[in-house]
Amino acid sequence: MSGLDVLFLAVGLVTAGSGLLAVMSVRVLHAALWLVVTLGGLAGCYLVLGAELVALVQLLVYVGAVVVLVLFALMLTRSGGVPVVTSLPQRGASALVGAGTTILLGGALLATLGDGRAEVTGPDSTAVATGIFGTYVWPFELLSVLLLLALVAGVAVARAPVGGREGEQA
């Protein structure tokens, strides 16, 4: 095992462990904080695999923005500290679904790639840029239109009068 292999194993274990803790935490806010560790660990995995651009974007977007919004929402609704009590059958069922997904995905990966070793070659940021803004520019633009639509719809939903005519609602 080379140094990179050991590093990947360590980061992967941290990611998987914190992922498990994120699912099993009793308090929602603790789960969100474990999610921070999971997403950061995932960025570490990308970094070890040589995809430094994806790793940094993962850190900037998910850890720096998305989880911050999640934490913000939890603080706003005061639901972060309330213990979430789930029944034993529900826990068993979710464990079953989780294990099933893991086996399915892992099996699919092993079946397609086999036991052989794949060369680790992360594309540099120039290659990613030509891919997004050259080859795949239309899907990329369509995605941005979709996000814009979601945003406008969100504003429309938030501004819609809730029951009764406009002006009556406080």
Place this chain on the structure above:
Amino acid sequence: MMLTDLPLLVEVALKAVVVLAAFLTLPLALGQLEHKLMGHMQGRLGPMEAGPHGILQLVADGIKFVQKEDVTPAAADRHVFRLAPAVALIPYLVALAAIPFSAAWVAAEVPASLLFVLAATSVGVIGTLMAGWGSGNKYSLLGGMRAGAQLVSYELPLVLSAASVALAAGTLSLTGIVEAWSWWWLLWQAPAAFVFLVASVAELQRTPFDAPIADAEIVFGAFTEYTGLRFAFFLLAEYAGMVVMAVLFTVLFLGGWRGPWGDVAAVGAMWTLVKATAVGALFLWMRVAWPRVREDQLQRLAWLVLLPIGLLQLAITAAGVVVLS
């Protein structure tokens, strides 16, 4: 540099020590400058007792912080509360390691160092949120929420203005940006520089954007319950953040180590430090010059002023790049 002749492990250890030393001394120097500069701007002397002209004031403050009791409130979420200062502080240490002070003076040469620094600094807000939540205090919670709302809003103009410079230079490497820089960028990138300066003051939660710690409204926001060293770590995080942002501004918009007499040995690093000190003094000046901005005004400024300017600057930069190439 002779550093490259050393074994890798020794080189890495040496660089880590240098970065740590810079991380512990530069914020203190800026803090001392703040004491004296604010004093003179307000027609008073500032600290005068500890050492000649109060030069040891921050050392005395440090000794005071160490002596204080480390209190964890009974209602606090214990682990989250105690871990928060570290989460707030460490991202700036990581960011400082990737910022070049001159072409050769950079601890960690990362290919996309601009993105690296922005990504690292964006993690710091989680420390403030953890402090706000973990304290088990409604003022802390309010402060944490204000900080979260403010930092997410100002992240966008900050990244947009940095992206404009990266676009102009055609690279995400901070060293590459300084190499591509020429003096007329001062005009070309002026709107981006303005946006970056305002957004970075807001990211640091300093006056006039210090609504998250507004002492007259919510005591001291997320840091209300902290005492002793943990509180000192939050203060250090703020000043280290100022150092990181000032040097980053210098590298992005002021040509970093470019200046008369060429990049000879330490002269380049000296230019970076001189320019960064000027930017740091600007941060301090803003604190003295303006009152606190209200929460709604703060959001309005981010979304209705800074964001359009940032987008316009991106268009101007893109047009410039197309014309020039």
